[in-house]
Amino acid sequence: MTRFDAIGVGIASWDLVGVTATSPVLGQKQPLAGYTEMGGGPVATALATMARFGAQVALVSAVGDDHYGMAIKAELTRFGVDTSFVVTGRGSSHIAFVLAEPGSDRRTVWWYNEPTVFADLSFPAELAGQTRALLIDSHLPAALSAARQVRAAGGRIMIDAERVNPTVLELLPLCDDIVVSANFARAVTGLSDIVMATQALAERYRTLVVVTAGEAGSWACHNGELIHTPAFPTTPVDTTGCGDVFHGALLFALLRNDPLPAALRFASAAAALKTRGLGGRTALPSLAEVEALVRTTTAQ
């Protein structure tokens, strides 16, 4: 019996989310129609999703010694994420200005973090054998040693890769579940067709590859089999964090041994329900809500 279902290593952010009242223009003074703030970061939001479903999860990350750092930790704790391994570094926490444009899928993000905050972050060796799975993004160097240690201890590794860089290329062969956006799949394979990029990645790394493409749904490739999972229809308020929720829900379903097509539908339903609210975590669904949506649609 391991202590955690999943441990995440990744950026924990505080997101300042403005909803534009008019089409944004650079160089002008313009009103926002709405504003909210909340925690963010791909791995952190995925863990919050899993915790909301009842999983035991912990985050390995760093925050700054400021108001935002306290808010980031307090909110994760509220969702049920263990933050004992979130260290407090010197300087500003990671923050992100997010501009959401109603009626448009376009989002603009400016992010800032002070490198001193993450300078001393390392993966605590004693955790490697205490978790069934590790969830990582491509932002923190500590993810690489975490992946090596958890893999050696027999844990499952899922990556949410965003940018092609040397660390990511070292991480990918260590992963069991490569779950990435269409943009990343295209960039790392050089193939513009999503299906071809998905198959090429699965061929290259000989593991489960899932490529998400928003409204177009997702493509998965495993043992040569290709699965397309359509997105659930929604009228999105905001798509911020949809990919993060998809990751958390997919890992949750895989860890309870759902068959792959069911796990993919489950993750897709969770991501669709998230779009009801502004920012990454306003509308994190409950397990019952996700399962109800999956059932309804399967019954049609």
Added chain:
Amino acid sequence: MTRFDAIGVGIASWDLVGVTATSPVLGQKQPLAGYTEMGGGPVATALATMARFGAQVALVSAVGDDHYGMAIKAELTRFGVDTSFVVTGRGSSHIAFVLAEPGSDRRTVWWYNEPTVFADLSFPAELAGQTRALLIDSHLPAALSAARQVRAAGGRIMIDAERVNPTVLELLPLCDDIVVSANFARAVTGLSDIVMATQALAERYRTLVVVTAGEAGSWACHNGELIHTPAFPTTPVDTTGCGDVFHGALLFALLRNDPLPAALRFASAAAALKTRGLGGRTALPSLAEVEALVRTTTAQ
């Protein structure tokens, strides 16, 4: 002997100031090279400037019942501004995302305030006779009753008008000092030439008109006399709040009865010194610093 040198009625903001690392693009995820936050708002920053010079000043405004509201009041208090008349409304404080682009004069601002916060704001009648001057902007309806009451009690009224709207057009005839940006002067007169716009405004309202134009300096018109005051040369880090500091310094100098050309040079020097730091208040100069700069340049 009045209790205050100046009372201000205007928005008190919390400014979240990001410095872009690359030329900003809408629809992308992009890093900031720097980040800071501090209080802002035209009248509030002008009052902070005056308080730093040693004047007795108070702000009439409203903040929300959130972290930002507390930060706004604490910072104004630290500068020496009396915040006894800053009420706390229900909802979010006024905030502004400011994007500063190094090496460019372009700034982008998205602002938000919840109308409920300012809904109950009125000018306390007992203050009308307790101040030598009133400083107002064009954002709050309470400015109009404040201007009428302070004018009736014999106080001096200075306006920093930004947008042409019905309230501003009612306010302008009540003012002793109309100190506005070139953009406002052009918009309200329909004249593109700054000198002509300045003279037209002075003609229309038969009072002191000062039009500021950044690096180009300012144009003042009083009793038919036109004065051009060049800007002091600077290598600006950030021009946020320069106009606000100019207003505060000009009112300070006029209240101590500096001759108009000297008051304008004093205000221009204060605004130039402000540009040394990021945001509106990082580099608010001391009285000694402003007077030293005025002396140095006069001596040349």
